[in-house]
Amino acid sequence: MKKESTHHERLDDFDIYGFQHDLITWFEREQRDLPWRKDQDPYKVWVSEIMLQQTKVDTVIPYFNSFIEQFPNIQSLAEAEEDRVLKAWEGLGYYSRARNLQSAVREVHESYAGIVPNTPKEISTLKGVGPYTTGAILSIAYGVPEPAVDGNVMRVLSRILLIRDDIAKPKTRKVFEEVIRDLISKENPSFFNQGLMELGAMVCTPTSPSCLLCPVREHCRAFAEGVQRELPVKTKKKSTKQVALVAGIFKDKDGRFLIHRRPSEGLLANLWEFPNFVKVDELGTAKQQLLQLMKTEYGLNVALGEYVCDIKHVFSHLVWDVNVYVGSWDGELLEGSDLVPVTEEEMKEFAFPVSHQNMWKEYLKTVE
DNA sequence: AATACGGGGGA
DNA sequence: TCCCCAGTATT
Incomplete structure (x- = not known):
């Protein structure tokens, strides 16, 4: 007859309370002083969690401070x-994080009287709030014992509990969630979840974890077996596609430059950019294609000048190789044209992807 | 289950 | 180079 157990089988012979205590007291002692840890305002916790998705703490800090200064609460x-x-x-x-966040904040403003909901069901229906962020907001802002499984947590627990499931597989996240439901501190789920993530960021790092400094080393099965560097198991993804582009920075006699808003869906949705097109090898030189496409796409006659630079920009799933030219335009923009003429000063108000910011920087060098 | 979706930094 | 990062939405 199978032994009856109140815990997940992977926690057999595991000192749950000792682990919780060692993790939480370490977090109380060693946690970093971060701007979103000054209070537990659910709105600020929410903003920080969205910004931190796939993004390092050091990158987020200045964005978070500036964002909260400009938009201090749900209503703003x-x-x-x-x-x-x-x-x-x-x-x-x-960037869809930003648009989804605002959309969800508007829903909270209108449908929840500006109060971030505190149940898994309600909170997980908000745009941009998936399983991880649901658990993070609930535990950190409201003290609800929900799992918050991110990359750190899977790495740390794969080592502690010797879990060899491939963390690249979607269903593996559920394995960790089920274990955490039995492992999480019901008294302090906030510090338990944050402690796991902090440990992953500071001690139990991807390569060469600092096991000798680890507050939960005595609970770690991988350390006991000496296999911490072999975990987590993660299959690697395939490489990126190459895309060749040609772009133009067009100025008129009054010093106005042509920019264009990207479509509302897909890559870099709703951001602004300099006019550019996919280059096709069979259709002549980059310069010829730019000239031709400005005419057929925008009905605009342009004169092309010097080659500015070649911008290489790497995304997670593709690589842009952009040939950039300067040029000039004259006369009227077609009715309903997507092109907008702006001065150098006005350009600062528009959001550009980093690749196009770099094109602009290179252009400024050529006119110095 | 696989893919789209940014950008920066470390080894 | 390759990998990773406090992931989510879409297909």
Whole structure:
């Protein structure tokens, strides 16, 4: 007859309370002083968690401070222009996070009287709030014992509990969630979850973990077996596609430059950019194609000048190789044209992807 | 289950 | 180079 157990089988012979205590007291003692840890305002916890998705703490800090200064609460973000929100997110990447956050904040403003909901069901229906962020907000802002499984947590627990499931597989996250439901401190789920992540960031790092400094070393099965460097198991993804582009920085006699808003869906949605096109080898030189496409796409006659630079920009799933030219334009923009003429000063108000910021920097060097 | 979606930094 | 990062939405 199977032995009856109140815990997940992977926790057999595991000192749950000792582990909770050692982790939480270490976090109380050693946690970093971070701007989103000054209070537990659910809105600020929420903003920080969205910004921290796939993004390092050091990168997020200045963005978080500036964002909270501009949008200090639910109402201010709900009522803001989307372009201002994108500008505040400029350079941080994964821009749908910003648009989803504002959309969800508007829903909380309108449907929840401005109070961030505190149940898994309600909170996980908000745009941009998935399983990880649901658990993070609930535990950190409201003290609800929900798992918050991110990359850190999977790495740390794969070592502690010797879990060899491939963390690249979607279903593996559920394995960790089920274990954590039995492992999490019901008294202090906030510090338990944050402690796991802090440990992953500071001690139990991907390569060469600092096991000799680890507060939960005596609980770690991988350390006991000497296999901590073999975990977690993670299959690697495939490489990126190459895309060749040609772009133009076009100025008129009054010093106005042509920019263009990207489509509302897909890569870099709703951000601004200099006119550019996918280059096709069979259709002549980059310069010829730029000239031709400005005419057919925008009905605009341009004169092309010097080659500015070649910008290489790496995304997670593709690589842009952009040939950049200067040029000039004259006359009228077509009715309904997507092109907007702006001065150098006005350009500062628009959110550009980093690749196009770099094109602009290179252009400024050539006119010095 | 696989893919799209940014950008920076470390080894 | 390759990998990782306080992941989510879409297909």
